[in-house]
Amino acid sequence: MAPPTILIVGCSIAGPTLASFLLLSPLPASQKPHITILERSSALRTQGQNIDIRGAGITIIRKLGLEAVIRASTTGEEGVQFVDKEGKVWAAFPADRSGKLSTPTADIEIMRGRLAEICWRRSESISEDVQRDGGKGIEYVFGDYLDELEQDGEKVHVRFAKSGERRSFDLVVGADGLQSRTRSMAWGAQGEEDRVKRLGMYGAFFSMPKEKTDSAWRKWFHASGRRGVMLRPDEQRGKTTVFMYVVNEADDRLMQVAEKGREDVKAQKRLMEEYFRDVGWESRRIIREMMATEDFYYDLVGQVKMDRWSKGRVALLGDAGYCASPISGMGTTLALSGAYNLAGALTRNPNDYTAAFSEYEAKMRPVVDRAQRLVPGMPHILNPETAWGVWILNTIVFLLAQSGLIHLVIRYVGPPANTVPVEEYGFKKLPEWTDSADDSVRRF
Numbered sequence: 032m033a034p035p036t037i038l039i040v041g042c043s044i045a046g047p048t049l050a051s052f053l054l055l056s057p058l059p060a061s062q063k064p065h066i067t068i069l070e071r072s073s074a075l076r077t078q079g080q081n082i083d084i085r086g087a088g089i090t091i092i093r094k095l096g097l098e099a100v101i102r103a104s105t106t107g108e109e110g111v112q113f114v115d116k117e118g119k120v121w122a123a124f125p126a127d128r129s130g131k132l133s134t135p136t137a138d139i140e141i142m143r144g145r146l147a148e149i150c151w152r153r154s155e156s157i158s159e160d161v162q163r164d165g166g167k168g169i170e171y172v173f174g175d176y177l178d179e180l181e182q183d184g185e186k187v188h189v190r191f192a193k194s195g196e197r198r199s200f201d202l203v204v205g206a207d208g209l210q211s212r213t214r215s216m217a218w219g220a221q222g223e224e225d226r227v228k229r230l231g232m233y234g235a236f237f238s239m240p241k242e243k244t245d246s247a248w249r250k251w252f253h254a255s256g257r258r259g260v261m262l263r264p265d266e267q268r269g270k271t272t273v274f275m276y277v278v279n280e281a282d283d284r285l286m287q288v289a290e291k292g293r294e295d296v297k298a299q300k301r302l303m304e305e306y307f308r309d310v311g312w313e314s315r316r317i318i319r320e321m322m323a324t325e326d327f328y329y330d331l332v333g334q335v336k337m338d339r340w341s342k343g344r345v346a347l348l349g350d351a352g353y354c355a356s357p358i359s360g361m362g363t364t365l366a367l368s369g370a371y372n373l374a375g376a377l378t379r380n381p382n383d384y385t386a387a388f389s390e391y392e393a394k395m396r397p398v399v400d401r402a403q404r405l406v407p408g409m410p411h412i413l414n415p416e417t418a419w420g421v422w423i424l425n426t427i428v429f430l431l432a433q434s435g436l437i438h439l440v441i442r443y444v445g446p447p448a449n450t451v452p453v454e455e456y457g458f459k460k461l462p463e464w465t466d467s468a469d470d471s472v473r474r475f
């Protein structure tokens with residue numbers, strides 16, 4: 032039987048990780064799947080700021096031999112401080128390095144672009160090994176996307192929008208993020224509003240030069256009007272990263288500019304400027320740097336909720352199928368675990384994709400449900416409307432920090448990263464990897 036042909040849409044975290052594990056199956060190289068990874072951006076997308084890897088996510092990067100290279104690339108964040116307009120620290124919550132407690136700062140905090148680069152390069156090196164042994168490995172197509180997708184029971188037929196090329200695959204996996212086009216093409220554009228649950232929160236991520244007031248601590252500033260800013264360290268590049276967000280369901284402009292994506296960054300920046308120019312604290316500097324930066328990413332904060340993550344020969348992976356949102360602290364861990372479990376299920380059921388997709392679903396569904404269960408009232412309760420509300424919030428976090436009760440709170444509401452099953456699928460064991468192209472990627 033010919034090896035299956037698999038198209039993976041999206042080259043970020045989930046996509047290349049799935050490809051890597053599919054190629055680590057115990058099958059001989061000539062029988063391993065023929066994989067194509069399609070990425071819309073013409074080069075790897077490096078925007079985005081600090082993301083975390085927790086619990087099972089760490090076990091999975093270890094299986095790819097990536098723990099050392101990832102730990103050498105972390106942002107150096109010590110923990111989270113709640114600060115007010117004057118810069119006064121109300122509470123400090125240090126990171127738990129034991130991996131037992133899911134503190135807001137995880138054991139591994141890394142820049143998104145750096146992690147995407149590592150996942151991509153790792154998949155390349157695994158693909159080269161397979162090619163040396165006579166397999167097909169991975170074909171990467173950057174700078175294109177699908178504009179047609181149809182399936183007839185035997186194959187999935189797609190058209191690459193820019194090249195106009197038509198191709199057919201045995202399976203297609205959408206790993207193309209929160210606003211997945213694979214999802215809307217396979218399930219229909221009409222239901223998208225129900226699938227992407229908005230949380231009423233919109234945010235911009237960018238980085239700026241580090242200044243004396245910045246430290247290894249994440250500083251979280253709350254302003255009235257349900258607005259917030261986080262400044263975070265990025266030690267590798269000597270920068271400070273910014274996440275500024277608004278919780279507001281009434282202002283349609285926040286969604287309208289999100290829908291434009293990279294096409295209207297100017298409008299996104301203008302809107303953020305309007306929201307943040309009067310908040311005080313470090314807003315002048317932050318707005319000045321935001322206006323100047325090219326490294327800018329704006330999106331809605333939402334969750335993807337679906338009854339099933341596969342339809343015929345098309346499956347969804349990572350944020351495309353079950354985005355839990357940045358406030359869950361689980362997005363990257365779910366993407367890594369989903370990739371691992373989907374590759375495992377396909378390896379175990381090589382001739383039965385329906386059984387494989389059901390197994391993947393059964394493994395991931397309980398943990399996705401838990402990761403998406405936000406504290407009732409979130410994100411509104413953590414982002415008060417009035418100045419009084421902000422004062423009360425700061426007082427509560429002060430009391431939680433002083434009394435030590437925060438540990439109890441974290442046990443109940445912290446990200447459920449240790450509940451993701453990491454079963455053995457017989458993937459080839461790998462030694463620790465050193466990225467020979469490392470110098471070229473330090474710029475991220």
Ligand SMILES: Cc1cc2nc3c(=O)[nH]c(=O)nc-3n(C[C@H](O)[C@H](O)[C@H](O)COP(=O)(O)OP(=O)(O)OC[C@H]3O[C@@H](n4cnc5c(N)ncnc54)[C@H](O)[C@@H]3O)c2cc1C
Binds near residue numbers: 208349
């Ligand atoms: C540019 C960017 C910045 C981000 N910044 C942050 C951040 O600062 N903090 C945070 O918590 N999370 C951020 N995220 C989300 C975070 O990366 C994910 O939650 C998580 O890592 C899961 O990754 P994923 O691989 O499932 O999806 P994503 O990381 O969203 O990757 C999706 C990939 O698919 C590509 N793509 C999209 N549409 C198409 C298409 N039609 N055809 C082909 N390719 C397509 C995208 O360019 C991207 O490379 C960001 C995502 C992106 C894309």
